[in-house]
Amino acid sequence: MTLKIQAGFIAILAAALTGCAARTPHENMGTPINRSYVDLEPGWRIRVVTPILKSGTFKVQTEQVRNSAGMIELKTSDDFTGFEIDYYAVNALNRHRPFIEFSSAVATRNGKRTKPSQPLFPLFDLPATVHYVRLLFLTRVSQNEHDQAILAASSVAELDALTRRVEPSPAENCKPQPEGICSWVPDGISVQPEKRTHASRETWVPAT
Known part of the structure; x- marks a missing residue:
């Protein structure tokens, strides 16, 4: 993978993770101490x-290398072949x-750009009865990262009930429940809600 593509991916991922890092739950991550969420509007x-890796996983491994100018840069492993950016509309x-609703995608793989008709990993393949979606963030004591989950329900009351069920024991309760659906964002994938600015309808900024 060329340094140009590596740098592009790292810059995009760093910007996307400004709001919150995405991570799937692990038992040894400690007790969640800070819970926050954003309701999609x-x-x-x-x-x-979404990183594209030969291994089929999504967690990109990086290492620090010194360039010809003596500056330290991040370099991805040979497992990394590219990345895909997917956009979904909130209707x-x-x-x-x-x-x-899935809107569009741009994939960069081995230096070549394509426009897939479907997302590489469909995070929001939800039933038609879903009318409310919440992104739930759980900050852990033991690591400076977050768990990120997608909660979906047909009413605000059910969404709140689902949140109360998931928060105390997320590793056990983030799954389809009577109140709605909870699913984890895979480790390595970044999810960022965005909204238009007041000054320009063509400019999007992080909503959180």
Whole structure:
């Protein structure tokens, strides 16, 4: 992988992780001490950055190397072949359109760009009955990272009930429940909700 592509991915991922790092749960990560969430609003979009690795996983391994100018740079491992950026639209409540809808994707693999018709990893393949979606963040004591989960339900009351069920024991309870659906964002994938600025309808900024 060329340094240009590596640098591009690292810059994109760093920007996406400004709001919150995405991580799947592990038993040894410690007790969650800070819980926060954001409810997705109509008119927003969701930006998903997915690494493309030969191994089929999503966790990119990097190492520090010194360039010809003596500066330290980050270099990805040989497992890394590229990345994909997916965009999802958050629609107004409508019986004829899903609340979260895939819009577009751009994949960069081995230096070549393509526009896939479907996301590499469909995070928001939700039932038509889902009208409310919440991104849940759990900050851990033992690591300066977060668990990130997607909660989905047909009503605000059910979404709140699902959140109360998941928060105390996320590793056990983040799964389909009577109140709705909870699923983890895989380790290495970044999910960032964005909204348009007041100054320009063409400019998107992090919503959190």
